[in-house]
Amino acid sequence: MTPLHVAATGALVLLGIGLYGLLALRNLIKVIIALQIMVKGVVLALVAAGSISGQINLGQSLAVTLIVADTIVAVVGLALAVQVRRRFGSLDVQELSTLRG
Amino acid sequence: MNPAVPVSLIIVPLAASPLPYLIGRLPRRIFLTPRWIALAALAVVWVVFALMMRDYVAPVTLQFEAVAFQVDGLSLLLAALALALGTLAVIYSGPYMAGQTGEEKYYALLLVxxxxxxxxxxxxxxFxxxxxxxxxxxCTYLLVAFYRQRPTSLEAGVKYLVxxxxxxxxxxxxxxxxxxQTGTLDLAAIRQATGDATLMPVxxxxxxxxxxxxxxxxxxHTWLPDAYAESPSGISAVLSGVVTKAGLVALLRVAAALAGITLSWGVLLMAFGTLNILVGNLLALRQTQIKRLLAYSSMSQIGYMLLGLGIGIYTGESSxxxxxLFHALNHGLMKGLAFFAVGAVLYALGRLSGGEHTLGIGDLRGTARRYPLIGLALTLALLSLGGVxxxxxFMSKWQIFAAGVGTGTGWIDALVIFAALNSVLxxxxxxxxxxxxxxxxxxxAGQTARCLPVAIVLPVVLLAVAMLVVGLWPGALMWLTQPATSALMAAFGGL
Structure with a gap:
């Protein structure tokens, strides 16, 4: 098993964990953590892809850019979570189902 | 073309975006409000855009290390739509957003x-x-959840964000x-990449x-009605009018890059287009809130765009x-107009903040009597959306249907008839x-309504006039759709 296989497997496992968490968890902060785990899997995949194609610099710079962009999403998501806790009195995503139809 | 021109088209709004925020945070109110700063920045962008249109003859490519930019017809089409609706939304939001918490952030985000x-x-x-x-x-996450004191708005924001x-x-x-797989990220280079392509369909x-x-x-689509209905009306117009088109352009660019090696994009786009038309229409039928109705109608209109593009990509015909693309532009005008007009009624009823902020269809009763211009504009927008x-x-739908029938393929004819019947539905x-x-x-509610300021009526009137002109003289937008079509045809390799 080469390091690349390890990286690819790791990326898939992280994606799977993240996706499961996204579907199964009900706490909004945990949902955002699950999202973060998915992104970490993709970061790994980008670095591995750069290494496979011989473009190590490109892959790594993309990974760094992704981390920046993803942090902003996490910050916005957590800011929304704070407001949700304030207005709904709970972080349960099941409560967020007043809009229908 | 001077490379500074396309670069400044992107840089100016981004560089100017902190200004409305900073001005708005000043302890003492000065003459310059955040809105006027944003408008001034957009005016500069318009000048740059006009310069670019004047000099545009053929696609221009700019390369900064690994980062590549290309200005072609498709870029100009999306840039024109983004600028037009962005500017109108800034004008419109002046009275609409006046006094809301975080007004200065709103304009900064709109510029970004x-x-x-x-x-x-x-x-x-x-990348x-x-x-x-x-x-x-x-930016749109923040704008959708802009009314952060309103639980429904937060809910829409969370759904949309996740x-x-x-x-x-x-x-x-x-x-x-x-x-x-290919070792490159340049769209043109991906197209020419040869060799093993097993991962490309994935x-x-x-x-x-x-x-x-x-x-x-x-x-x-499940985020869409909530996000459109809960965001400020200016933002609903921009979301529906341009942001979806930006997604469409991104998808088309990527699809073109992968056209040679993967899936049949034409058939996929037609299939999703037809599905969108039907589901959007059926869901819109049971709506009682006008903004949600317009949101679902956006879904079905996106279906028409996908259908037209799918037919074109499948057959290789430019029509x-x-x-x-013509429908994408028209939809920007029509849906922008519809959301602005509905927002004007919301404004008139004073339902911008506080508990009651939705507009049921019943609340519109007699609006045309009190506000003839808004009533007429909304009527025109809705009839145009319905393809009258x-x-x-009607013009753009007609062009799509004519292109479909022109192929002479039985199942495409069936799709076109289905889409036309849906238009009636x-x-x-x-x-x-x-x-x-x-x-x-x-x-x-209508009896207590207040007067509408010019800044709200002006964008509505401008869009209504633009829509009428395009309807009576469909060639009026040819200068945008023609280069965009040839750019897309070239991107798909002439098919």
Whole structure:
């Protein structure tokens, strides 16, 4: 098993964990953590892809850019979570189902 | 063309975006309000855009290390739409957003949103495209959840954020697969890449899902009605009018890059288009809130665009592609107009903040009597969305249908007939709204309504006039759709 296989497997496992968490968890902060785990899997995949194609610099710079962009999403998501806790009195995503139809 | 021109088209709105925020945070109010700063910045962008249109002859490519930009017809089309609706939304939001908490952030975000969409339009490599896409999407998260004291708005924001963020993750995964397979991210180079392509269909599917969230293709549409209905009306207009088109352009660029090696995009787009038309119409039929109704109608209109583009890509004829792009532009005008007009009624009823902020169809009763201009504009927008001749929406739908029938293929004919029947079906939810507008008696809410300021009426009138002109003289937008069509044809390799 080469390091690349390890990286690819790791990326898939992280994606799977993240996706499961996204579907199964009900706490909004945990949902955002699950999202973060998915992104970490993709970061790994980008670095591995750069290494496979011989473009190590490109892959790594993309990974760094992704981390920046993803942090902003996490910050916005957590800011929304704070407001949700304030207005709904709970972080349960099941409560967020007043809009229908 | 001087490379400074396209670069400043992207840089100016981004560089100017902190100014409205900083001015708005000043302890003492000065003459310059955040809105005027934003308008001034957009005026500069308009000048740059005019310079670029004047000098535009052929696509221009700019390369900064690994980052590539390309200004072609498709970029100009999206940039024009983004600028037009962005400017109108800034004008419109003056009275609409006056006194809201965080007003200064609103204009700053709107500027970044406009700049990011222009950047997305000009991106010529895959990662660059994603960065602009993400920048655009992050701005819209904040704008959708702008009324943060309102629980429903937060709910819409959370739903939108989670779905879009997953979509973005899948897009980056697709980018990683493309990078691993081809070793390049330049869209033109990916097209020419040869060799092993086993992962490319997977990447194509990931892109379709990822950008499809923004396009609201059918199983991924659930965020759309909430986000459109809960955001400020100016933002609903921009979201529906341009942001979905930005998703469409991103998808088309990527699809073109993968056209040679993966899936049959034409058939896929036609299939999703037809599904969107049907589901959007059926869901719109049972809406009682006008903004949600318009949101679902956006879904079905996106279906028409996809159908036109799919027909064009499948057959290699330019007429279908041109019809799809023409419909995208028209939809920007029509839906912008509809959301602005509905927002004007919300403003008149004083339902901008506080508990009651929705507008049921019943609340529109007799609006045309009290506000003839708004009533007329909304009527025109709805009839045009329903495809009534001789309005703009009819012209572009007609072009799509004509392109479909022109192929002479049986099943495409069937799709076109289905889409045309759906266009009639859509009148079933537009006409009751129009009927309500022209009722004799006013709703109780309508009797206490206040006067509308010029800044709210002006964008509505401008868009209504533009829509009428396009309807009576469909060639008026040819200068945008023609280069965009040839750019897309060239991107798909002449097919």
């Amino acid at each position: 949103l406009t700049g990011a969409m222009i950047g997305l339009a000009c991106a010529a490599d895959l 660059n495209l994603w960065v602009w896409f993400e920048a655009m999407v992050i 779905q879009s963020a997953v979509g973005s993750v899948l897009v980056v995964l697709g980018i990683a697969l493309v990078l691993a 990447a194509g599917a990931l892109f379709l899902i990822g950008f499809g969230v923004k396009l609201a293709i059918v199983p991924l 279908g592609i041109q019809g799809g 001749p001789p309005l703009a929406g 859509s009148l079933a939810y537009y006409l009751p709204v129009i009927n309500m507008l022209f009722q004799d008696s006013s709703s109780t």
